[in-house]
Amino acid sequence: MSMKNKIKNFFYLEEEEEDVPVQRQQTVQQQAPARKSVKERRVNQEMPSPTVVSLQAAHKASKVILIEPRVYAEAQDIAEHLKNKRAVVVNLQRIEKDQGFRIIDFLSGTVYALGGDIQRVGTDIFLCVPDNVEVDGAISDYYYDDI
Structure with a gap:
C-alpha cells in the first residue's frame, strides 16, 4: 500500500482495498471481527442514544x-x-x-x-x-x- 492509501485508511476516508487474495481475506475475517463501513460508522456517531422520558x-x-x-x-x-x-x-x-x-x-x-x-x-x-x-x-x- 502506498503512503497515501495508508493515510486514507487511517482517517477512514476510504474503505479498505478489496484486492486481497481470497484465502488471506477469509483467514483475516475469521480472526478479527468485521470492520464497519464508513457509512455505518458515521450513522452510529450521528445517532444519539435513545433517551427515556417519563410521560x-x-x-x-x-x-x-x-x-x-x-x-x-x-x-x-x-x-x-x-x-x-x-x-x-x-x-x-x-x-x-x-x-x-x-x-x-x-x-x-x-x-x-x-x-x-x-x-x-x-x-x-x-x-x-x-x-x-x-x-x-x-x-x-x-x-x-x-x-
Missing part, C-alpha cells in the same frame, strides 16, 4: 386562570397568561360595559395572534384559550328566566 414529566400540568378585571389595564396581564399557554376565564360582571368591550377586543386580538380561541360561556363571562388547549362543545345563547 408525567413530558405532560406539563395545565392551569386555568380565573380573573375579574376591575380596569382595562388588567387586559395585558390576561394576555401574558395566554402567552404562557394558560387558559383564562374572564368575568366582566364587575367592570363598566364600555371597558368590558375594550378588554374583549384586546383579548380577541391576542387570541387570534396566538392561534387560540375565545368563547362566551355566560353573561359577561368569556373563556380564552391558547393554541395548546382544545375547547369542545358549545353553550347555547338561550337563557331561562323563570328557572
